Amino acid sequence: MKPPSFQYHAPHNLDEALSLLTQHGSDAKVLAGGQSLVPMMNFRVAQPAILIDINRIKELAYIKDGNDGLRIGAMTRQRTIERDATIAKRAPLLHETVPHIAHPQIRNRGTIGGSVAHADPAAELPTIMLTLNAKLLAKSQKGERWIEAKDFFVGLFTTALEPDELLAEIQIPDLPARSGYAFEEVARRHGDYAMMGAAATMTLDESGKCKDVRLVFLSVGETPLLSSSAAQVLIGNKPTPELIQSAAANTDITPSSNIHASERYRKHLANVLGKRVLTKAYQRAQGAEKTTKN
Protein backbone atom coordinates (compact mmCIF):
# COMPACT_ATOMS: atom_id res chain seq x y z
CA MET A 1 0.00 0.00 0.00
CA LYS A 2 1.00 3.63 -0.19
CA PRO A 3 0.68 6.25 2.54
CA PRO A 4 -2.33 8.57 2.44
CA SER A 5 -1.84 12.30 1.87
CA PHE A 6 -0.37 14.52 4.53
CA GLN A 7 0.93 18.03 4.96
CA TYR A 8 4.74 18.08 4.93
CA HIS A 9 7.02 20.51 6.74
CA ALA A 10 10.80 20.42 6.83
CA PRO A 11 11.96 23.01 9.40
CA HIS A 12 15.61 24.05 9.24
CA ASN A 13 16.07 24.82 12.91
CA LEU A 14 14.76 23.75 16.28
CA ASP A 15 12.67 26.89 16.90
CA GLU A 16 10.79 26.33 13.66
CA ALA A 17 10.16 22.70 14.59
CA LEU A 18 8.90 23.59 18.07
CA SER A 19 6.64 26.27 16.63
CA LEU A 20 5.12 23.72 14.26
CA LEU A 21 4.59 21.26 17.10
CA THR A 22 2.85 23.92 19.20
CA GLN A 23 0.69 24.82 16.22
CA HIS A 24 -0.33 21.31 15.24
CA GLY A 25 0.05 19.27 18.43
CA SER A 26 -1.31 15.77 18.18
CA ASP A 27 -2.30 16.17 14.50
CA ALA A 28 1.39 16.02 13.70
CA LYS A 29 4.01 13.28 13.84
CA VAL A 30 7.72 14.00 13.92
CA LEU A 31 9.72 12.31 11.16
CA ALA A 32 13.25 11.46 12.27
CA GLY A 33 14.92 8.43 10.64
CA GLY A 34 11.56 7.13 9.48
CA GLN A 35 12.56 3.48 9.79
CA SER A 36 9.66 2.75 12.15
CA LEU A 37 7.19 5.48 11.21
CA VAL A 38 7.26 5.14 7.41
CA PRO A 39 6.53 1.38 7.44
CA MET A 40 3.52 2.16 9.62
CA MET A 41 2.45 4.85 7.17
CA ASN A 42 3.00 2.50 4.21
CA PHE A 43 0.64 0.04 5.89
CA ARG A 44 -1.69 2.90 6.81
CA VAL A 45 -1.49 1.83 10.43
CA ALA A 46 -0.35 5.40 11.07
CA GLN A 47 -2.02 8.21 9.16
CA PRO A 48 -0.72 11.52 10.52
CA ALA A 49 -2.33 14.58 8.96
CA ILE A 50 0.93 16.49 9.30
CA LEU A 51 4.53 15.33 9.13
CA ILE A 52 7.33 17.42 10.62
CA ASP A 53 10.58 16.26 9.06
CA ILE A 54 13.43 17.18 11.43
CA ASN A 55 16.24 15.74 9.30
CA ARG A 56 17.37 19.22 8.25
CA ILE A 57 18.06 20.29 11.83
CA LYS A 58 21.79 19.64 12.02
CA GLU A 59 22.05 21.00 15.56
CA LEU A 60 20.16 17.95 16.89
CA ALA A 61 22.90 15.46 15.97
CA TYR A 62 25.92 15.35 18.28
CA ILE A 63 27.86 13.29 20.80
CA LYS A 64 29.18 15.45 23.61
CA ASP A 65 30.95 15.02 26.88
CA GLY A 66 28.64 15.73 29.79
CA ASN A 67 29.65 16.09 33.43
CA ASP A 68 28.95 12.54 34.50
CA GLY A 69 28.11 10.98 31.21
CA LEU A 70 27.57 11.45 27.51
CA ARG A 71 25.05 13.75 25.90
CA ILE A 72 23.73 12.47 22.59
CA GLY A 73 21.58 14.56 20.27
CA ALA A 74 18.29 12.90 19.34
CA MET A 75 18.99 12.98 15.60
CA THR A 76 22.31 11.11 15.93
CA ARG A 77 22.12 8.20 13.49
CA GLN A 78 22.39 4.70 14.92
CA ARG A 79 25.28 3.97 12.56
CA THR A 80 27.17 6.96 13.91
CA ILE A 81 26.68 5.62 17.42
CA GLU A 82 27.80 2.18 16.27
CA ARG A 83 31.12 3.54 15.05
CA ASP A 84 31.85 6.19 17.64
CA ALA A 85 34.98 5.58 19.72
CA THR A 86 33.82 7.73 22.65
CA ILE A 87 30.62 5.74 22.94
CA ALA A 88 32.52 2.45 22.73
CA LYS A 89 34.58 3.57 25.69
CA ARG A 90 32.09 5.44 27.87
CA ALA A 91 28.78 3.78 27.01
CA PRO A 92 29.86 0.23 26.14
CA LEU A 93 26.38 -1.22 26.67
CA LEU A 94 25.07 1.12 23.99
CA HIS A 95 27.99 0.17 21.75
CA GLU A 96 27.27 -3.53 22.25
CA THR A 97 23.54 -3.19 21.59
CA VAL A 98 23.31 -0.98 18.50
CA PRO A 99 24.62 -3.62 16.03
CA HIS A 100 21.60 -5.75 17.00
CA ILE A 101 19.20 -3.16 15.63
CA ALA A 102 17.74 -4.40 12.33
CA HIS A 103 20.23 -4.05 9.45
CA PRO A 104 22.99 -1.65 8.43
CA GLN A 105 20.71 0.07 5.91
CA ILE A 106 18.16 0.75 8.66
CA ARG A 107 20.85 2.03 11.02
CA ASN A 108 22.12 4.44 8.37
CA ARG A 109 18.87 6.40 8.73
CA GLY A 110 17.45 5.38 12.10
CA THR A 111 18.19 7.72 14.98
CA ILE A 112 18.56 7.19 18.71
CA GLY A 113 15.90 9.81 19.50
CA GLY A 114 13.46 8.46 16.96
CA SER A 115 13.69 4.91 18.30
CA VAL A 116 13.33 6.07 21.90
CA ALA A 117 10.38 8.39 21.16
CA HIS A 118 8.66 5.70 19.09
CA ALA A 119 8.75 3.38 22.14
CA ASP A 120 8.28 0.05 20.42
CA PRO A 121 8.47 -2.58 23.18
CA ALA A 122 10.45 -4.84 20.82
CA ALA A 123 13.07 -2.17 20.18
CA GLU A 124 16.50 -2.31 21.76
CA LEU A 125 17.21 1.35 22.51
CA PRO A 126 14.30 2.00 24.93
CA THR A 127 15.46 -1.05 26.91
CA ILE A 128 19.00 0.32 27.08
CA MET A 129 17.70 3.73 28.22
CA LEU A 130 15.92 2.07 31.13
CA THR A 131 18.89 -0.14 31.97
CA LEU A 132 21.28 2.82 32.09
CA ASN A 133 18.90 5.21 33.90
CA ALA A 134 19.20 7.60 30.97
CA LYS A 135 17.67 11.06 31.12
CA LEU A 136 15.62 12.34 28.20
CA LEU A 137 15.42 16.04 27.34
CA ALA A 138 12.02 17.22 26.13
CA LYS A 139 11.87 20.65 24.52
CA SER A 140 8.89 22.79 23.61
CA GLN A 141 8.18 26.44 23.00
CA LYS A 142 7.30 26.64 26.68
CA GLY A 143 10.77 25.51 27.76
CA GLU A 144 12.48 22.22 28.49
CA ARG A 145 12.36 19.42 31.04
CA TRP A 146 14.33 16.29 31.83
CA ILE A 147 12.41 13.04 32.05
CA GLU A 148 13.99 9.97 33.64
CA ALA A 149 13.85 6.77 31.59
CA LYS A 150 11.72 5.05 34.25
CA ASP A 151 9.04 7.73 33.76
CA PHE A 152 9.45 8.06 29.99
CA PHE A 153 8.00 4.79 28.65
CA VAL A 154 4.36 4.92 29.56
CA GLY A 155 2.71 2.33 27.33
CA LEU A 156 2.65 0.73 23.91
CA PHE A 157 4.22 3.23 21.51
CA THR A 158 3.48 5.85 24.16
CA THR A 159 5.91 8.10 25.97
CA ALA A 160 5.61 10.90 28.50
CA LEU A 161 6.21 13.48 25.77
CA GLU A 162 3.41 16.05 25.40
CA PRO A 163 2.06 16.72 21.87
CA ASP A 164 4.02 19.97 21.67
CA GLU A 165 7.31 18.44 22.89
CA LEU A 166 10.29 17.18 20.94
CA LEU A 167 12.84 14.73 22.32
CA ALA A 168 16.04 16.71 21.80
CA GLU A 169 18.79 14.96 23.75
CA ILE A 170 19.62 11.78 25.61
CA GLN A 171 21.97 11.81 28.58
CA ILE A 172 23.69 8.52 29.34
CA PRO A 173 25.28 8.51 32.80
CA ASP A 174 28.65 6.80 33.18
CA LEU A 175 28.57 3.44 34.91
CA PRO A 176 30.21 3.55 38.36
CA ALA A 177 33.59 1.88 38.94
CA ARG A 178 33.55 -1.94 39.22
CA SER A 179 30.63 -2.18 36.81
CA GLY A 180 29.86 -4.64 34.07
CA TYR A 181 27.18 -4.78 31.39
CA ALA A 182 25.76 -7.12 28.73
CA PHE A 183 23.04 -7.34 26.11
CA GLU A 184 21.64 -10.35 24.26
CA GLU A 185 18.60 -11.01 22.15
CA VAL A 186 17.08 -13.89 20.21
CA ALA A 187 15.46 -13.37 16.82
CA ARG A 188 14.39 -15.90 14.23
CA ARG A 189 16.61 -14.37 11.58
CA HIS A 190 19.51 -12.02 12.06
CA GLY A 191 18.08 -8.53 12.17
CA ASP A 192 14.45 -9.51 12.82
CA TYR A 193 12.57 -8.02 15.75
CA ALA A 194 13.67 -9.99 18.79
CA MET A 195 11.37 -12.55 20.39
CA MET A 196 13.11 -11.71 23.63
CA GLY A 197 16.04 -9.60 24.71
CA ALA A 198 17.78 -8.83 27.97
CA ALA A 199 20.16 -6.12 29.14
CA ALA A 200 22.02 -6.07 32.44
CA THR A 201 24.36 -3.88 34.39
CA MET A 202 26.02 -4.94 37.64
CA THR A 203 28.16 -3.01 40.11
CA LEU A 204 30.30 -4.71 42.75
CA ASP A 205 31.48 -3.38 46.08
CA GLU A 206 35.10 -3.67 47.33
CA SER A 207 34.53 -7.15 48.68
CA GLY A 208 33.23 -8.38 45.32
CA LYS A 209 29.60 -8.56 46.38
CA CYS A 210 26.83 -7.21 44.20
CA LYS A 211 26.11 -3.60 45.13
CA ASP A 212 23.63 -2.87 42.36
CA VAL A 213 22.13 -4.78 39.47
CA ARG A 214 19.67 -3.91 36.76
CA LEU A 215 18.08 -6.55 34.53
CA VAL A 216 15.74 -5.26 31.83
CA PHE A 217 13.79 -7.20 29.22
CA LEU A 218 12.42 -6.19 25.84
CA SER A 219 9.46 -7.79 24.00
CA VAL A 220 7.73 -8.80 27.20
CA GLY A 221 4.97 -6.27 27.50
CA GLU A 222 3.99 -2.78 26.50
CA THR A 223 7.24 -1.20 27.68
CA PRO A 224 10.75 -2.38 28.58
CA LEU A 225 10.55 -4.20 31.88
CA LEU A 226 12.93 -3.85 34.82
CA SER A 227 13.02 -7.03 36.88
CA SER A 228 12.88 -6.11 40.56
CA SER A 229 13.18 -9.73 41.70
CA ALA A 230 16.68 -10.08 40.18
CA ALA A 231 17.85 -7.15 42.28
CA GLN A 232 16.33 -8.63 45.42
CA VAL A 233 18.14 -11.92 44.93
CA LEU A 234 21.56 -10.50 44.08
CA ILE A 235 22.13 -7.27 45.99
CA GLY A 236 24.34 -7.72 49.06
CA ASN A 237 25.51 -11.14 47.92
CA LYS A 238 28.34 -12.62 45.91
CA PRO A 239 26.95 -13.38 42.42
CA THR A 240 27.67 -17.12 42.34
CA PRO A 241 26.41 -19.08 39.31
CA GLU A 242 23.68 -20.58 41.50
CA LEU A 243 22.52 -17.16 42.67
CA ILE A 244 22.54 -15.79 39.11
CA GLN A 245 20.58 -18.84 38.00
CA SER A 246 18.06 -18.16 40.74
CA ALA A 247 17.84 -14.44 39.87
CA ALA A 248 17.22 -15.23 36.20
CA ALA A 249 14.72 -17.98 36.91
CA ASN A 250 12.56 -15.87 39.17
CA THR A 251 12.07 -12.76 37.13
CA ASP A 252 8.63 -11.31 37.54
CA ILE A 253 7.85 -11.06 33.85
CA THR A 254 4.77 -12.32 32.04
CA PRO A 255 5.29 -12.44 28.27
CA SER A 256 2.29 -13.25 26.14
CA SER A 257 2.11 -15.55 23.11
CA ASN A 258 2.12 -14.26 19.56
CA ILE A 259 2.71 -15.78 16.13
CA HIS A 260 6.48 -15.64 16.58
CA ALA A 261 6.81 -17.34 19.94
CA SER A 262 4.67 -18.88 22.63
CA GLU A 263 4.48 -17.62 26.21
CA ARG A 264 6.27 -20.75 27.43
CA TYR A 265 9.14 -20.34 24.96
CA ARG A 266 9.56 -16.67 25.76
CA LYS A 267 9.63 -17.37 29.47
CA HIS A 268 12.31 -19.93 28.74
CA LEU A 269 14.24 -17.36 26.67
CA ALA A 270 13.95 -14.82 29.47
CA ASN A 271 15.44 -17.34 31.86
CA VAL A 272 18.33 -18.23 29.54
CA LEU A 273 19.09 -14.67 28.40
CA GLY A 274 18.73 -13.33 31.93
CA LYS A 275 21.33 -15.80 33.12
CA ARG A 276 23.67 -15.02 30.23
CA VAL A 277 23.61 -11.25 30.61
CA LEU A 278 23.92 -11.37 34.40
CA THR A 279 26.88 -13.74 34.10
CA LYS A 280 28.60 -11.59 31.50
CA ALA A 281 27.90 -8.39 33.41
CA TYR A 282 29.41 -9.97 36.52
CA GLN A 283 32.51 -11.14 34.60
CA ARG A 284 32.98 -7.70 33.14
CA ALA A 285 32.50 -6.07 36.53
CA GLN A 286 35.23 -8.29 37.93
CA GLY A 287 37.42 -7.40 34.96
CA ALA A 288 36.76 -3.72 35.51
CA GLU A 289 37.86 -4.22 39.09
CA LYS A 290 41.15 -5.69 37.91
CA THR A 291 41.94 -2.78 35.59
CA THR A 292 41.22 -0.17 38.24
CA LYS A 293 43.50 -2.02 40.65
CA ASN A 294 46.33 -1.98 38.13
Next chain:
Amino acid sequence: MENISISLKVNGVQYKKFVEPRLLLSDFLRHELDLTGTHVGCEHGVCGSCTILLDGEAVRSCLIFAAQADGCELTTVEGLAQNGKLHPLQEAFREAHGLQCGYCTPGFLMTLIPFLKENPNPNEAEIRDALSGNLCRCTGYQNIVKAVGVYAGKQGNKETGKQVST
Protein backbone atom coordinates in the same frame (compact mmCIF):
# COMPACT_ATOMS: atom_id res chain seq x y z
CA MET B 1 -1.25 19.87 0.13
CA GLU B 2 0.17 21.00 -3.16
CA ASN B 3 3.24 19.47 -4.66
CA ILE B 4 6.71 20.22 -3.41
CA SER B 5 9.61 21.19 -5.63
CA ILE B 6 12.68 19.01 -5.22
CA SER B 7 16.08 19.24 -6.80
CA LEU B 8 18.42 16.28 -6.62
CA LYS B 9 21.19 14.45 -8.40
CA VAL B 10 20.73 10.83 -9.44
CA ASN B 11 23.66 8.94 -10.95
CA GLY B 12 25.35 12.24 -11.66
CA VAL B 13 22.36 13.78 -13.46
CA GLN B 14 20.57 16.77 -11.95
CA TYR B 15 16.77 16.64 -11.80
CA LYS B 16 14.10 19.13 -10.73
CA LYS B 17 10.64 17.73 -10.14
CA PHE B 18 7.36 18.48 -8.36
CA VAL B 19 6.17 15.70 -6.06
CA GLU B 20 3.35 14.89 -3.67
CA PRO B 21 4.71 14.76 -0.13
CA ARG B 22 3.55 11.14 0.22
CA LEU B 23 5.45 9.92 -2.87
CA LEU B 24 8.03 7.34 -1.74
CA LEU B 25 11.55 7.71 -3.10
CA SER B 26 11.36 4.20 -4.57
CA ASP B 27 8.27 5.16 -6.56
CA PHE B 28 9.78 8.52 -7.53
CA LEU B 29 12.82 6.79 -9.02
CA ARG B 30 10.73 4.25 -10.88
CA HIS B 31 7.82 6.38 -12.10
CA GLU B 32 9.15 9.94 -12.31
CA LEU B 33 12.66 9.14 -13.51
CA ASP B 34 11.99 5.82 -15.29
CA LEU B 35 14.83 4.25 -13.32
CA THR B 36 13.20 0.89 -12.79
CA GLY B 37 16.32 -0.90 -11.62
CA THR B 38 15.36 -0.13 -8.02
CA HIS B 39 12.73 -2.69 -7.06
CA VAL B 40 9.82 -2.65 -4.66
CA GLY B 41 9.28 -5.70 -2.45
CA CYS B 42 7.98 -5.37 1.07
CA GLU B 43 7.63 -1.59 1.48
CA HIS B 44 8.50 -1.89 5.13
CA GLY B 45 12.24 -2.05 5.09
CA VAL B 46 13.04 -5.72 5.51
CA CYS B 47 13.58 -7.23 2.04
CA GLY B 48 16.29 -4.88 0.74
CA SER B 49 15.22 -4.87 -2.92
CA CYS B 50 14.77 -1.08 -2.83
CA THR B 51 18.25 -0.36 -1.47
CA ILE B 52 20.01 2.62 -3.08
CA LEU B 53 22.79 4.99 -2.05
CA LEU B 54 21.82 8.35 -0.57
CA ASP B 55 24.85 10.60 -0.17
CA GLY B 56 26.96 7.44 -0.38
CA GLU B 57 25.13 5.37 2.25
CA ALA B 58 22.95 2.34 1.62
CA VAL B 59 19.34 3.14 2.54
CA ARG B 60 15.82 1.79 1.97
CA SER B 61 14.26 3.99 -0.68
CA CYS B 62 10.80 2.66 0.29
CA LEU B 63 11.19 4.30 3.70
CA ILE B 64 12.13 7.75 2.46
CA PHE B 65 9.79 10.29 0.93
CA ALA B 66 11.02 11.83 -2.33
CA ALA B 67 10.50 15.22 -0.67
CA GLN B 68 13.21 14.31 1.83
CA ALA B 69 15.76 13.78 -0.93
CA ASP B 70 15.83 17.42 -1.97
CA GLY B 71 19.45 18.49 -2.27
CA CYS B 72 20.79 14.95 -2.05
CA GLU B 73 22.96 12.82 -4.32
CA LEU B 74 21.60 9.39 -5.09
CA THR B 75 23.13 6.39 -6.77
CA THR B 76 20.96 3.59 -8.12
CA VAL B 77 21.97 0.34 -9.85
CA GLU B 78 21.76 2.13 -13.19
CA GLY B 79 24.69 4.23 -12.05
CA LEU B 80 27.08 1.32 -11.67
CA ALA B 81 27.88 0.48 -15.29
CA GLN B 82 30.05 3.07 -17.04
CA ASN B 83 29.97 3.66 -20.82
CA GLY B 84 28.19 0.39 -21.43
CA LYS B 85 30.70 -1.59 -19.38
CA LEU B 86 29.50 -3.46 -16.30
CA HIS B 87 30.92 -2.56 -12.91
CA PRO B 88 33.43 -5.24 -11.76
CA LEU B 89 31.03 -6.23 -8.98
CA GLN B 90 28.26 -6.82 -11.52
CA GLU B 91 30.68 -8.90 -13.61
CA ALA B 92 31.58 -10.92 -10.53
CA PHE B 93 27.87 -11.64 -9.93
CA ARG B 94 27.54 -12.84 -13.51
CA GLU B 95 30.68 -14.96 -13.29
CA ALA B 96 29.71 -16.56 -9.97
CA HIS B 97 26.05 -17.07 -11.04
CA GLY B 98 25.01 -14.85 -8.13
CA LEU B 99 21.52 -14.22 -9.48
CA GLN B 100 18.60 -16.10 -11.04
CA CYS B 101 15.51 -13.93 -11.42
CA GLY B 102 17.52 -10.82 -10.60
CA TYR B 103 14.84 -9.14 -8.48
CA CYS B 104 17.00 -8.82 -5.37
CA THR B 105 20.21 -8.15 -7.26
CA PRO B 106 20.18 -4.34 -7.48
CA GLY B 107 19.59 -4.23 -3.72
CA PHE B 108 22.50 -6.57 -3.09
CA LEU B 109 24.79 -4.58 -5.38
CA MET B 110 23.95 -1.23 -3.77
CA THR B 111 24.44 -2.73 -0.29
CA LEU B 112 27.82 -4.15 -1.31
CA ILE B 113 29.27 -1.04 -2.95
CA PRO B 114 29.74 0.99 0.27
CA PHE B 115 30.42 -2.15 2.33
CA LEU B 116 33.31 -3.24 0.12
CA LYS B 117 34.69 0.27 -0.03
CA GLU B 118 35.03 0.18 3.74
CA ASN B 119 35.86 -3.53 4.00
CA PRO B 120 37.77 -4.56 0.88
CA ASN B 121 38.80 -7.87 2.40
CA PRO B 122 35.84 -9.31 4.31
CA ASN B 123 35.64 -12.91 5.47
CA GLU B 124 32.53 -14.99 4.85
CA ALA B 125 30.97 -14.20 8.22
CA GLU B 126 31.41 -10.48 7.63
CA ILE B 127 29.93 -10.75 4.14
CA ARG B 128 26.88 -12.65 5.38
CA ASP B 129 26.41 -10.17 8.20
CA ALA B 130 26.59 -7.23 5.80
CA LEU B 131 24.06 -8.91 3.50
CA SER B 132 21.66 -9.90 6.27
CA GLY B 133 19.37 -7.03 5.25
CA ASN B 134 18.87 -8.34 1.72
CA LEU B 135 16.59 -11.29 1.02
CA CYS B 136 16.84 -13.62 -1.98
CA ARG B 137 14.22 -16.23 -2.82
CA CYS B 138 16.07 -17.90 -5.67
CA THR B 139 19.72 -18.55 -5.00
CA GLY B 140 20.16 -19.66 -1.40
CA TYR B 141 22.83 -16.94 -1.10
CA GLN B 142 25.87 -19.17 -1.67
CA ASN B 143 26.71 -17.77 -5.10
CA ILE B 144 26.04 -14.24 -3.93
CA VAL B 145 28.68 -14.70 -1.25
CA LYS B 146 30.90 -16.35 -3.86
CA ALA B 147 30.45 -13.35 -6.16
CA VAL B 148 31.79 -11.08 -3.42
CA GLY B 149 34.78 -13.39 -3.18
CA VAL B 150 35.33 -13.28 -6.94
CA TYR B 151 35.15 -9.48 -6.89
CA ALA B 152 37.48 -9.13 -3.92
CA GLY B 153 39.91 -11.59 -5.49
CA LYS B 154 40.00 -9.59 -8.70
CA GLN B 155 40.60 -6.41 -6.72
CA GLY B 156 43.72 -8.07 -5.35
CA ASN B 157 42.23 -9.20 -2.06
CA LYS B 158 43.18 -12.81 -2.40
CA GLU B 159 42.24 -13.90 1.13
CA THR B 160 38.55 -13.22 0.63
CA GLY B 161 38.78 -14.77 -2.82
CA LYS B 162 40.26 -17.94 -1.39
CA GLN B 163 37.85 -18.26 1.50
CA VAL B 164 34.58 -18.08 -0.37
CA SER B 165 35.33 -19.66 -3.71
CA THR B 166 34.62 -23.26 -2.61
